[in-house]
Amino acid sequence: MLVTNGSPIMSSANSSGNPWLNDQEHRKLHSHILTIEEESGVDGLVNALKELVIHSTQGKSDKDGKKTRSFLKTALDPTYSSQPTGVEWVAQSLVKNLESIFGITPQRTRAIKEALSLPFSQKRVLMRGLVERLLGEHTLVNDRTNTFEAVMLILGNLGPDQQDLADEVTQPLLKLYESDFKKPFINYVGHNFRTADGSFNSINFPDVGKARSNYVRSVVSQAPVNANLPPPHVVFERLLKRPEGQFTPHKSGINMFLFYLAIIITHDIFYTDPKDPKRNLTTSYLDLSSLYGYNRKDQESIRQMKNGLLKNDQWFDKRLVIQPPGVAALLVIFSRNHNYVAEKLLAINENGRFSFGPGKPLATEQDLDEELFQTARLINTGCFSNVVVHDYIRTILGTSQSSDFFLDPFKMPAYPVYGNQVSIEFNIIYRWHAAIGKQDEDWLNTVMNTLGPSLRYQMGHAVPAPAEVVVEQRQQQPGKPGDGDPNGTDQGTFDALLPLFNEHFVHATEEELEKGLPVAGAHRDVKTGVFDNADLAKLLRRGYDQVASDLGNGLATPAALAPIEIAGIMQARNLRCCYFNEFRKFLKLVPMGTFEDFSEKVEVQQALKELYGTPDKVELYAGLMVERTKITGLRLPYTMGRAILSDAVNLLRNDRINTQEMTPQNLTNWGHEFIQGEADQHGRVFPKLIQLHLVQPGNLPAFTQEELNNLFVVPSSQ
Numbered sequence: 275m276l277v278t279n280g281s282p283i284m285s286s287a288n289s290s291g292n293p294w295l296n297d298q299e300h301r302k303l304h305s306h307i308l309t310i311e312e313e314s315g316v317d318g319l320v321n322a323l324k325e326l327v328i329h330s331t332q333g334k335s336d337k338d339g340k341k342t343r344s345f346l347k348t349a350l351d352p353t354y355s356s357q358p359t360g361v362e363w364v365a366q367s368l369v370k371n372l373e374s375i376f377g378i379t380p381q382r383t384r385a386i387k388e389a390l391s392l393p394f395s396q397k398r399v400l401m402r403g404l405v406e407r408l409l410g411e412h413t414l415v416n417d418r419t420n421t422f423e424a425v426m427l428i429l430g431n432l433g434p435d436q437q438d439l440a441d442e443v444t445q446p447l448l449k450l451y452e453s454d455f456k457k458p459f460i461n462y463v464g465h466n467f468r469t470a471d472g473s474f475n476s477i478n479f480p481d482v483g484k485a486r487s488n489y490v491r492s493v494v495s496q497a498p499v500n501a502n503l504p505p506p507h508v509v510f511e512r513l514l515k516r517p518e519g520q521f522t523p524h525k526s527g528i529n530m531f532l533f534y535l536a537i538i539i540t541h542d543i544f545y546t547d548p549k550d551p552k553r554n555l556t557t558s559y560l561d562l563s564s565l566y567g568y569n570r571k572d573q574e575s576i577r578q579m580k581n582g583l584l585k586n587d588q589w590f591d592k593r594l595v596i597q598p599p600g601v602a603a604l605l606v607i608f609s610r611n612h613n614y615v616a617e618k619l620l621a622i623n624e625n626g627r628f629s630f631g632p633g634k635p636l637a638t639e640q641d642l643d644e645e646l647f648q649t650a651r652l653i654n655t656g657c658f659s660n661v662v663v664h665d666y667i668r669t670i671l672g673t674s675q676s677s678d679f680f681l682d683p684f685k686m687p688a689y690p691v692y693g694n695q696v697s698i699e700f701n702i703i704y705r706w707h708a709a710i711g712k713q714d715e716d717w718l719n720t721v722m723n724t725l726g727p728s729l730r731y732q733m734g735h736a737v738p739a740p741a742e743v744v745v746e747q748r749q750q751q752p753g754k755p756g757d758g759d760p761n762g763t764d765q766g767t768f769d770a771l772l773p774l775f776n777e778h779f780v781h782a783t784e785e786e787l788e789k790g791l792p793v794a795g796a797h798r799d800v801k802t803g804v805f806d807n808a809d810l811a812k813l814l815r816r817g818y819d820q821v822a823s824d825l826g827n828g829l830a831t832p833a834a835l836a837p838i839e840i841a842g843i844m845q846a847r848n849l850r851c852c853y854f855n856e857f858r859k860f861l862k863l864v865p866m867g868t869f870e871d872f873s874e875k876v877e878v879q880q881a882l883k884e885l886y887g888t889p890d891k892v893e894l895y896a897g898l899m900v901e902r903t904k905i906t907g908l909r910l911p912y913t914m915g916r917a918i919l920s921d922a923v924n925l926l927r928n929d930r931i932n933t934q935e936m937t938p939q940n941l942t943n944w945g946h947e948f949i950q951g952e953a954d955q956h957g958r959v960f961p962k963l964i965q966l967h968l969v970q971p972g973n974l975p976a977f978t979q980e981e982l983n984n985l986f987v988v989p990s991s992q
């Protein structure tokens with residue numbers, strides 16, 4: 275409906291984002307035109323036009339710019355074009371000032387002269403065309419005003435001596451039409467779902483971000499080699515190790531629950547191949563890959579292969595079994611969410627799209643399973659990304675989970691041409707072992723002491739020097755593109771550990787183990803394989819109630835992690851990572867000039883001096899861990915805190931599936947609405963997931979509403 279109250283441009287749908295004005299606003303703006311004319315005459319209008327040009331070209335929109343734009347929008351309205359006010363002034367001003375507005379070229383000067391010699395009615399139409407084009411960059415064009423056609427008519431009737439004017443008006447149009455379609459093309463029909471191994475996220479560069487790819491290098495080291503690097507165990511002892519009996523609680527009261535989520539995120543994007551430290555066995559996208567696995571074979575091992583369902587409370591990655599058990603409990607929420615979503619999709623069966631048989635959209639029951647599985651997976655990863663944006667990043671920044679402000683990586687339209695692949699630097703930046711809370715440190719000590727050498731072997735696997743790395747040539751059997759390694763991910767070392775782990779920490783029966791991976795402190799129903807909800811809630815509460823450690827300044831990493839940290843230091847050296855100051859310069863941060871700049875702990879400053887001699891020789895790994903911390907939010911060491919945000923934003927925005935495929939058509943209306951989160955929770959979906967999937971005895975919620983509002987801060991600090 276384009277005509278309301280005799281005003282053809284207007285629409286009353288302004289509140290829904292339609293940039294055109296409603297009738298009342300329109301009248302207000304018309305009087306605004308008159309005011310501008312009255313107050314500042316032609317000069318005011320010309321200035322307004324100049325502003326418009328500046329705003330259209332620079333994309334700024336301050337208050338004045340908005341006023342100008344609205345005012346010019348009004349100028350486009352033919353309702354007023356019969357009046358000698360407003361439009362007429364604008365027309366004359368625009369044409370007269372083409373020169374100063376658009377800059378001068380000889381052709382343009384001729385064009386302006388030609389324009390000025392046109393009859394006024396034609397000048398006005400041309401003006402409208404120009405204004406529409408300028409506005410069109412930011413607002414929608416109302417094609418029913420027929421401006422375009424009118425301009426074409428005028429141009430068509432111009433004589434050969436007015437060719438400059440015609441060119442001046444039409445050439446930019448060609449550019450406009452051409453740029454309607456962004457190149458390279460990134461969205462091909464039929465690539466709506468994630469592949470099992472993460473490939474084809476970028477169709478043009480299908481291997482980017484695929485499981486089993488090498489890490490990317492962000493910074494090439496150009497500095498002279500430090501030929502006197504200290505032995506890695508000395509680096510750990512002198513700079514990283516938390517002294518026995520010492521614990522500094524996190525100054526913002528951040529709890530371990532936040533770090534359980536961080537561990538799920540790091541396992542999602544980092545899985546260094548124990549046989550080759552250059553290689554990452556997981557996908558570089560935030561796609562819940564520790565839940566779904568890293569290739570088709572992994573994925574099928576945890577699927578029921580019926581109705582899109584996962585095996586109850588199951589996930590793929592066994593690395594999570596030896597983490598604090600709250601981590602697995604958290605991942606189980608997403609496992610449950612997958613099945614909840616798959617069941618919901620089938621029950622709603624929007625437009626019959628999940629029906630199979632003759633004449634139905636799907637041919638067989640297997641097709642139904644696949645379609646439901648992939649759609650549910652898409653929705654589940656959408657929920658995960660909601661949690662990362664609304665709960666996780668907000669905590670990192672220190673903005674409340676219960677506020678409407680959040681750094682939305684999707685606010686600006688993303689155009690992910692290249693996909694994303696994580697870097698070795700990002701891997702190191704994300705080793706937040708210093709944050710481990712007291713209770714989890716105790717747990718870690720017990721696990722290390724009990725599992726002893728076998729675990730130590732697994733954790734601190736010897737990292738071979740680059741020359742020794744044998745690049746494994748797995749046989750690539752023909753499979754579907756995107757299915758990945760046909761042999762599945764080898765987690766044999768964990769299989770070997772599991773019996774001992776179970777015996778000491780879980781005490782699950784054979785029947786329970788047959789149903790799925792063990793979680794210390796939780797038991798599965800032997801018939802259904804479903805964990806006891808109260809057990810899971812208890813494990814999450816252990817994270818919620820447990821304050822994390824301060825993470826900066828060095829000397830904060832639990833001693834039990836020594837073999838893991840030493841392996842990390844060696845990995846960074848062998849992969850030729852840049853020096854710490856080089857990394858800071860890459861991020862446009864001032865390099866550290868003195869050792870006092872690094873850490874506030876005097877003994878760390880002294881140790882740095884003794885181990886490295888000069889700040890420029892400090893290696894990336896050590897430098898990141900010993901730095902002073904930011905003063906709000908997660909209080910990460912400065913460089914880490916800066917880098918983590920670039921990495922997180924890149925991770926989310928360079929994911930085609932996250933940015934282009936999260937549509938109602940792909941997810942169904944219900945699924946699309948689900949991942950938007952709850953309006954009364956400021957768009958968060960996490961509280962709802964906890965409420966839905968962790969119902970406690972007596973139908974009570976696992977966390978109260980108040981707790982849900984601030985999940986990542988220990989209650990005593992709130």
Ligand code: HEM
Pocket residue numbers: 533536537540544545546547548596597598701702704705706707709710714715718732733734735838841
């Ligand atoms: C009690 C808690 C934790 C335990 C027991 C633990 C254990 C481990 C182990 C065993 C490894 C070495 C894996 C291997 O060599 O294959 C590792 C690596 C790593 N950890 Fe932790 N971790 C804990 C907490 C965290 C936290 C809070 C973070 C950060 C959010 C984190 C980030 C990493 C990263 C990025 C790696 C390197 C992963 C790779 O390259 O494969 N960890 N951790």
Ligand SMILES: [Ca+2]
Pocket residue numbers: 542543556557558559560561562563564
């Ligand atoms: Ca992943």
